[in-house]
Amino acid sequence: MLISTSFLSSKNIPKDLIKLNETNTDYIHVDVMDGKFVKNKTMPFKEMKNIYRYTSKRLDVHLMVNNPKKYIKEYASLNTEYITFHIETEDVLKNLELIKKYGIKCGLAIKPNTEIKELVPYLPLLDMILIMSVEPGEGGQSFLDNTENKITELKTLLNEYKSNAVINIDGGINNITKNKCKNADILVSGSYIILSDDFQARIDELR
Numbered sequence: 001m002l003i004s005t006s007f008l009s010s011k012n013i014p015k016d017l018i019k020l021n022e023t024n025t026d027y028i029h030v031d032v033m034d035g036k037f038v039k040n041k042t043m044p045f046k047e048m049k050n051i052y053r054y055t056s057k058r059l060d061v062h063l064m065v066n067n068p069k070k071y072i073k074e075y076a077s078l079n080t081e082y083i084t085f086h087i088e089t090e091d092v093l094k095n096l097e098l099i100k101k102y103g104i105k106c107g108l109a110i111k112p113n114t115e116i117k118e119l120v121p122y123l124p125l126l127d128m129i130l131i132m133s134v135e136p137g138e139g140g141q142s143f144l145d146n147t148e149n150k151i152t153e154l155k156t157l158l159n160e161y162k163s164n165a166v167i168n169i170d171g172g173i174n175n176i177t178k179n180k181c182k183n184a185d186i187l188v189s190g191s192y193i194i195l196s197d198d199f200q201a202r203i204d205e206l207r
Contacts, residue, residue: 001178001207004029004060004168005199006190008042016194017054023200027060027081029170029188034065037086038137045074052079060084060188062109062170064136068095076102084109084130084168087118096125107168111136112144116153126165128186129154134171143172148180155183175205 004027007016020028028051035041042048051059058081063071068085072095075083083099084107092108099106107128108119112135119129131150134141147169154167169181170188181187193202 001184002026002186003203003206004186004188005193005203006031006170006188007194008190014054016199017051019199020193021055021057023203025057025193025199025203026186028055028057029190030059030061030075032061032063032065032071032075033137034067036066037089038064040137045071049074049078060168060186062130062188064109065089069098072098072102076104080104082107082128084128086111086136087114087122092122093125096122100125107165109136109170112146112150116150116157119154119157120161123158123161123163123165126163128166128168129158130168130170130188131184132171133169133173133177133181136171141172143174143177143180145180147171151181151183173206175202178206 003025005025006029008031033040033042061075061080061083063085082105087108087110096106105127109130111132133143133147166185168186169184173187173189174192193199196202
């Protein structure tokens with residue numbers, strides 16, 4: 001199991017990014033919120049881009065924004081492995097193709113109430129699918145029980161269409177809920193890791 005650690009649940013971002021860089025977390029998960037698609041808003045890119053000063057880890061960028069195109073070019077300029085945005089936004093195909101043009105792996109995220117079948121038209125382009133196991137936009141929420149069924153449904157769909165896209169789960173991930181994500185490839189965890197005294201121990205528990 002790969003681990004992508006979200007750091008925005010912390011008030012000591014530089015310090016915690018340095019600590020995360022010393023762990024074997026596979027990615028740093030970057031949540032980007034515009035205050036429109038979700039009610040919360042993250043710091044502007046001119047501040048977020050300073051991530052590179054504190055970590056050499058590859059970034060897993062999750063755009064929770066109404067207009068992904070506005071942010072894709074910015075985050076493609078960083079040490080980014082994946083850029084994921086929501087299928088519930090407009091111009092999905094154009095934005096997936098734009099990410100590909102920058103040589104970045106692209107993904108689509110789906111809210112808890114979005115049906116898996118909506119992904120079908122985009123499967124040939126997708127490197128990742130991010131299932132939200134909480135409502136997007138706010139940390140510290142509890143893992144939604146129907147997520148396990150959605151993972152199984154998505155796995156079946158990917159096999160049916162012979163897609164190699166990886167499955168990423170984001171929201172309420174801890175040492176208990178990880179057991180409901182056995183068919184996933186990547187787990188995103190924020191509070192469970194960042195609010196602990198031993199980042200590496202928590203990462204090891206999730207693998």
